[in-house]
Amino acid sequence: MKRSKSLFAIPDFSLSPRIDQVGAEERASRFTKRSIKKESKLNGLKLVLNMIDLTTLEGKDTDGKVKQLCYKAIHPHDAVPDIPTVAAVCVYPSMVKVAKKALGNSGIKVASVATAFPSGQAPRDVKIRDTKYAVNEGADEVDMVISRGKFHAGEYNFVFDEIAAIKEACSDARLKVILETGELGTMDKVRRASDIAMHAGADFIKTSTGKIQPAATMPVTLVMLEAIRDYYYKTGRMVGMKPAGGISKSKLALHYLVMVKEVLGEDWLTNEWFRFGASSLANDVLMQIVKEKTGVYQAANYFSVD
Amino acid sequence: MAKTISKKKSNTIKLNFDTSWSYAPAPESKSAATINKQYDLFINGEWVKPSGGKPARLNDDSRSGGYFDTINPANEEKLSEVAEANVADVDKAVKAARTAYEKVWKKMPAKERAKYVFRISRMIQEKARELAIIESLDGGKPIRESRDFDVPTAANHFFYYAGWADKLEYAFPNRKTESLGVAGQIIPWNFPLLMAAWKIAPAIATGNTVVLKPAETTPLTALKLAEIIQESDLPPGVVNIVTGAGATGAAIVNHPDINKIAFTGSTDVGKIIQRAIAGTNKKATLELGGKAANIIFEDAPIDQAVEGVINGIYFNQGHVCCAGSRLYVQESIAKQVIKKLRDRIESLIVGDPLDKNTDIGAINSRQQLETIHKYLDIGKKEGAEMYQSSCSLPGRGFWCRPTLFTNVAQSNRIAQEEIFGPVLAILTFRTDDEVIEKANNSPYGLSAGVWTDKGSKIFNMTRRMRAGVVWANTFNKFDPSSPFGGYKESGFGREGGLHGLLPYLNLVN
Numbered sequence: 118m119k120r121s122k123s124l125f126a127i128p129d130f131s132l133s134p135r136i137d138q139v140g141a142e143e144r145a146s147r148f149t150k151r152s153i154k155k156e157s158k159l160n161g162l163k164l165v166l167n168m169i170d171l172t173t174l175e176g177k178d179t180d181g182k183v184k185q186l187c188y189k190a191i192h193p194h195d196a197v198p199d200i201p202t203v204a205a206v207c208v209y210p211s212m213v214k215v216a217k218k219a220l221g222n223s224g225i226k227v228a229s230v231a232t233a234f235p236s237g238q239a240p241r242d243v244k245i246r247d248t249k250y251a252v253n254e255g256a257d258e259v260d261m262v263i264s265r266g267k268f269h270a271g272e273y274n275f276v277f278d279e280i281a282a283i284k285e286a287c288s289d290a291r292l293k294v295i296l297e298t299g300e301l302g303t304m305d306k307v308r309r310a311s312d313i314a315m316h317a318g319a320d321f322i323k324t325s326t327g328k329i330q331p332a333a334t335m336p337v338t339l340v341m342l343e344a345i346r347d348y349y350y351k352t353g354r355m356v357g358m359k360p361a362g363g364i365s366k367s368k369l370a371l372h373y374l375v376m377v378k379e380v381l382g383e384d385w386l387t388n389e390w391f392r393f394g395a396s397s398l399a400n401d402v403l404m405q406i407v408k409e410k411t412g413v414y415q416a417a418n419y420f421s422v423d
Numbered sequence: 424m425a426k427t428i429s430k431k432k433s434n435t436i437k438l439n440f441d442t443s444w445s446y447a448p449a450p451e452s453k454s455a456a457t458i459n460k461q462y463d464l465f466i467n468g469e470w471v472k473p474s475g476g477k478p479a480r481l482n483d484d485s486r487s488g489g490y491f492d493t494i495n496p497a498n499e500e501k502l503s504e505v506a507e508a509n510v511a512d513v514d515k516a517v518k519a520a521r522t523a524y525e526k527v528w529k530k531m532p533a534k535e536r537a538k539y540v541f542r543i544s545r546m547i548q549e550k551a552r553e554l555a556i557i558e559s560l561d562g563g564k565p566i567r568e569s570r571d572f573d574v575p576t577a578a579n580h581f582f583y584y585a586g587w588a589d590k591l592e593y594a595f596p597n598r599k600t601e602s603l604g605v606a607g608q609i610i611p612w613n614f615p616l617l618m619a620a621w622k623i624a625p626a627i628a629t630g631n632t633v634v635l636k637p638a639e640t641t642p643l644t645a646l647k648l649a650e651i652i653q654e655s656d657l658p659p660g661v662v663n664i665v666t667g668a669g670a671t672g673a674a675i676v677n678h679p680d681i682n683k684i685a686f687t688g689s690t691d692v693g694k695i696i697q698r699a700i701a702g703t704n705k706k707a708t709l710e711l712g713g714k715a716a717n718i719i720f721e722d723a724p725i726d727q728a729v730e731g732v733i734n735g736i737y738f739n740q741g742h743v744c745c746a747g748s749r750l751y752v753q754e755s756i757a758k759q760v761i762k763k764l765r766d767r768i769e770s771l772i773v774g775d776p777l778d779k780n781t782d783i784g785a786i787n788s789r790q791q792l793e794t795i796h797k798y799l800d801i802g803k804k805e806g807a808e809m810y811q812s813s814c815s816l817p818g819r820g821f822w823c824r825p826t827l828f829t830n831v832a833q834s835n836r837i838a839q840e841e842i843f844g845p846v847l848a849i850l851t852f853r854t855d856d857e858v859i860e861k862a863n864n865s866p867y868g869l870s871a872g873v874w875t876d877k878g879s880k881i882f883n884m885t886r887r888m889r890a891g892v893v894w895a896n897t898f899n900k901f902d903p904s905s906p907f908g909g910y911k912e913s914g915f916g917r918e919g920g921l922h923g924l925l926p927y928l929n930l931v932n
Contacts, residue, residue, distance in 0.1 A: 135876045137896050140727025150567055152449035152779040160444055343726045346438065350762070353436045374444070379770040383439040 130273045133312045134347070136304035136340050145335035148376045158371070159409040165370045166193060166402045167201040168388040169395055170228055170359065173208060174235075174327065183212045187219035189423040194403045196419070197410065203399060204388035205258060209234070210247060213254035228293070229256035232283060235297075235326035237262035241279055248286040259283070260293040262326060263310060265300045273313055280317035293321035293359055293392075298337045299329040307337055311344035321357035327394065332362025335376060342380040355384065361394025367405040370398055440769040449779045451566045456556040458643060461490060462505040464512055464666065465649035467519035468659025473506035474515075491668075493642055496563040497776050497785040497820040505642045508665035513634065513674035516663040520605040520632040521680055523660030528632050529602060531658075537588035539657045540628050544581030546651045547574065547620075554644055558616055559776040561643040563785030563821070564739050566777050576901060577620035580919075583903035584628035587924060591629065594921050601929045602630030603706060604682035607675040610645075611688045612638035612787050613742040613843075619645045621918050622685050623662055629927040631683070632661045634675055638688075639668040640788045673699070681705060683927065687744070690841075690867075690912050708916030708926040710744065710908055712841040713869030715890065716862035717747030717898060718852075721755045723874035727896065729763045732847070735872060735898035737771060737825050740783055741845040742791070744913075745870035747898050749838055751858050754851045761829055761849065768812040768825040775817070783845060786821040795823050795844035802828045802837040807848070833861055841867070855884070863889045868910030872898045891917075 153161055171190045173182060183206075190203045205226035206216050216227045229251035233239035239247075248259055261283050267275045284292050294314035298307050314322050322341055325332035338360045345356045358377070364370055370393060377385050385391050400420040408414050463470040473489035490504040508516070528536070547554065551574045558569040591600045606626045610618035615637055626633050637645035649664045665671060669692075676684055676699050686696050687710040700707055717735050719728045735747025752760045776784035786792040803809055811824040827847040831838050838848045852858040862871060871890040873881055885893040891909045894900060901907070906922035908914060916926045 134726070135722070135724045137724035137727040137876075140724060140730060140896065143897075144727065144730045150571075150779070151446060153446060154449045155447040157445060157447040164444060340726075346766075349438075350436060378442050378444060379440070381438060383442040386442055386444055 127277070127316055128312070130277075130309050130313050131271075133305070133309040136308050138304045138336070141304055141336045141340055145339045145376070148335065148379065149372045151372070151375045153371050153375070159406065161371050161374050162367060162402050162406045162409065163201050164386065165367065165374060165393065166399060166406070167204060168391055169203040169393050169399050169402075170205045170207045170361075171203045171399060172206075172327070172361075172394055172396050174230060178209060178212055180212070180215045183208055183215045184219045185423045187216055187225075189399070189421060190220065190225050191223045193399060194407070194420060197407055200403070200406065204392055207260065207394065210251040210254060210256070213251055213256045217255035226257040227255060228258035228260055229254070230260045230262075230326075232261040234260070234262055235328040237264050238266070241282060244279070245282060245286045248283050252286070252288055252290050256290055258291045258293060259287050260295055260323060262295045262297060263314065265297055268301070268306070268310060273309075276310075277313050277317045280314055280319060284318035291320040292318065293323045293357070294319040295323045295326055295361070296341075297326055297329055298324045298333075299331045304336070304340050307340050308344055311341050312348070315344065315348045315356050319356060321359050321392070323359040323361055323394065325360075325362040325394075327362035333360035333364055333394075335372060338373060339376060339380065342376065346381055355390060357390040357392065358385070359392040359394055364393055364395050365397045365401060367398070367402045370402065438766055440766070446772075446780045448775070450775060451556055451559075451777045451779060453556065453560070453777065456553045456560070458503050458557060458560070460503060462503060462642070462646045462666070464506045464508050464516070465646065465653070465662075465664040466512070466516045467523075467663065468653060468657075471512075471515070473508055474511045475509075491639065493561060493640065495560050495820075496640075496787055497817070499819055502560060503643060505646065505666040508636075508667045508671045508674070510674045513665055513671060513678060516634045516665050517605060517607075517678050517680050519660035520634050520663055523658055524604055524632040527658045528627070528661050529630055533589035533591070533630070536628065536630065537585045539655060540581050540585035540588060540624060542655045543651060543657070544578045544585060546655055547578040547581065547648075550647070550651065551575065551578070554616060554647055556777065557647060558644050559784065562612060562615055562641045563776050563787050565781040565784040566779055567781065568739060573614055573617045576903070577617045580617075580620040580624045580903045584624040584923075588628040591924065591928070594924055595928075595930055598930045599932045600629070601931050603927055603929060604631060605680060606631045606633050606683040606685060606927065607678065607681040608633055608635040608685045609672045609675060609688065610635065610637055612641040613739060613744070615641040616644035616648060618687055619648055621687075625918070625923045626685070626927050627661055629924055631927050634663045634665060634681070636665055636667060636672055636675055639666070642666045676700065683707070685916075685926065686710070693914060706926065708908075708918065709914035710916070710918060711869075711912060711914040712867055713744045713746070713909065713913050714749055714839065714841050714865050714867045715745055715747045715870040715872065716749045716751055716865070716888075717872040718751045718858055718862060718874065718884070719753065719756070719760060720873075720875040720877075720880065721753040722876045724876060724896070725756065725760065725763065728874035729760060729767055731872065731874065731896070731898045732764065733767050733771070736847045737768075737783055737845050738899050740786055740823070742787055742843055743899065745892060745899065745907075747870075747872050748842060748847060749862075749865075750847055750849045751852050751862060752849060754853055757849075757851045761827075764827060764847075765810060768827065771812060771814070771825050773812070773814045773816065773822065773824060783825060786823050786844065789821055791843065792821040792823060795842060795846060798837055798840070798842045798844070798846060799826065802831075802835070802846075802848070805832075805835045805837065807831045807835060807837060833864065839865065855880075859884065859887050866912040869908075869913035870894070
């Protein structure tokens with residue numbers, strides 16, 4: 118059983134640090150004042166592209182749709198050389214096998230949502246089977262949702278145990294824990310849920326399913342990054358961060374990157390520890406990369422829609 | 424294989440802010456600002472040559488022929504030279520102000536006066552970019568601050584007091600108000616344009632006329648404001664701007680035909696002014712030094728408190744009279760807070776004030792840099808532990824790394840005296856009573872900060888704190904509608920808000 122060493126001390130989560138929302142928002146807005154120009158913009162954009170979990174999570178997904186998305190993941194824009202691939206393709210469990218085959222040995226990971234995504238309203242054994250199914254199909258990463266109802270009811274041990282159980286079911290797959298911050302209501306609760314997820318063994322913490330508004334915001338992501346920092350200082354274990362939903366423009370993505378750089382520093386500026394969950398961001402990034410290289414904007418029609 | 428950008432993992436529990444992804448320079452363009460080679464005195468709506476004569480400081484080569492240089496503290500290059508007003512020049516300015524007051528300004532209907540003040544405000548907004556650039560060039564402050572704080576807040580002060588001009592009967596119900604006459608105003612170098620706005624806006628809105636002296640190291644935005652005032656068609660003599668050093672200031676303070684002195688600056692000079700005007704009819708408002716206590720309780724939202732402490736002390740290179748320069752941390756969280764502060768100052772960018780990414784610009788003058796260095800030495804000698812960020816500093820100009828001292832005792836000079844630089848003294852405490860006693864144990868009382876998640880504690884603390892402004896869960900927030908001023912040796916009188924009208928009025932009946 119692979120369990121993280123971090124489980125040595127489980128704190129009382131009701132005592133998680135309090136967050137002042139006004140202060141968090143003010144700090145988050147400060148990152149947007151950074152001016153990213155020239156080579157730092159180009160390098161930043163490449164880094165962003167390389168951190169994207171290209172996502173399709175729809176009832177109408179088919180094998181064909183997933184295969185097309187996977188091609189896009191490997192070949193974001195072949196018209197321009199030296200463009201990195203995205204980090205992963207994120208799909209429902211039933212599409213994992215298709216994605217795995219389509220991505221072949223490209224090195225791009227297959228991430229699967231699981232645990233009765235997006236609501237999480239299912240019994241634990243169903244969630245565990247859902248997870249095991251995805252892993253057996255070949256998922257490299259599992260994106261689970263927490264039981265928000267239990268969390269709001271103050272049953273932190275239930276939430277903790279469930280995450281730990283899913284972590285166990287993941288085997289070697291990396292576990293991303295979706296807090297669905299849009300349903301949590303306060304920054305205090307975002308922080309508390311982050312602490313629970315990390316102590317229960319999350320490899321990543323993730324803001325949102327993308328099905329609920331608001332999805333990722335900079336202040337919420339900041340609070341989670343600061344939770345990761347505190348946890349790292351306490352345990353020495355790195356935990357990744359994935360804001361998801363609502364990030365569709367390059368400029369905003371670069372602001373997130375600034376935030377990672379200035380809160381967690383160099384070690385997190387890689388797709389091993391930071392991801393963007395997004396579907397339409399990739400094309401905007403590509404358009405900006407081409408603009409940086411050629412000096413002119415190309416029409417959106419030049420970038421494939423998958 | 425995927426083209427990934429790989430990184431090696433560090434083995435120690437330490438965050439590495441020396442990132443391979445860095446920000447390219449993003450300097451604001453100097454060409455968007457016009458600075459004349461030479462500036463004369465702005466008296467009676469005109470530019471007047473200084474009458475020359477004996478310079479204020481002998482043996483100073485930069486002062487000859489009645490002009491002195493103003494330099495860019497970020498590279499020590501000369502920006503311009505400005506006139507030095509002597510006693511005769513100041514007299515000329517006061518006479519112009521007196522004539523404008525008696526003949527025009529006092530008699531003008533208040534709503535007409537307000538139109539001019541509104542117009543000045545709008546013109547500041549129109550020229551915001553140029554003013555911000557000059558403010559950063561002349562004073563060394565980062566363009567992010569001059570662009571987002573100094574210039575907009577200056578415009579807001581004119582807007583705010585323009586609104587009061589014809590509504591004074593509502594500010595002071597059942598009382599009749601009278602303007603005072605000629606106000607002599609002396610402002611410091613830390614917020615040159617903003618302080619000019621703080622002084623001029625309420626004075627002229629209430630019907631007074633003004634002789635204002637900007638600080639000798641940062642006269643340019645006040646002179647730009649003079650250009651705006653000239654362009655606004657404000658009647659000549661209502662605002663006169665005379666440049667110079669201490670001697671010019673003394674000429675204003677000692678001039679017999681001045682009714683009111685408004686001074687912002689050091690406590691030492693404030694005491695000299697008060698002595699000088701003792702026994703005269705001159706009214707005074709003094710906004711002097713500070714050594715603000717910023718208090719973090721163990722139940723505070725720590726990350727936001729840390730950010731507030733950073734803004735409290737490193738805003739404007741710490742050249743802020745209300746800077747949160749004494750940090751009191753409850754002992755149970757002291758280690759954690761200090762670690763977070765150390766991480767945070769690593770991500771502060773020190774350098775070219777015109778770069779949009781700069782967090783900390785240049786120290787305003789060589790003299791101030793020497794003062795700061797003196798205190799760094801004192802702190803080390805007193806046994807406090809000094810920590811500075813690892814950033815590199817430019818070769819020329821006046822620079823100081825963001826600095827914090829731990830292990831500081833209440834009796835240390837670095838905890839008692841105003842340093843006026845990016846230097847934070849960190850002390851610890853155990854109980855509420857202890858921290859109140861220590862926070863109030865200072866000759867100053869300008870501002871303070873309290874960080875706690877508990878609302879009742881905020882009210883308890885703020886009630887007992889002897890400071891003019893107490894911020895709760897934030898720091899260094901300013902608004903034209905809110906009064907600002909000190910207790911004890913931090914001065915008296917209030918600027919801003921309704922309270923800021925009173926120092927420029929007599930209440931009659």
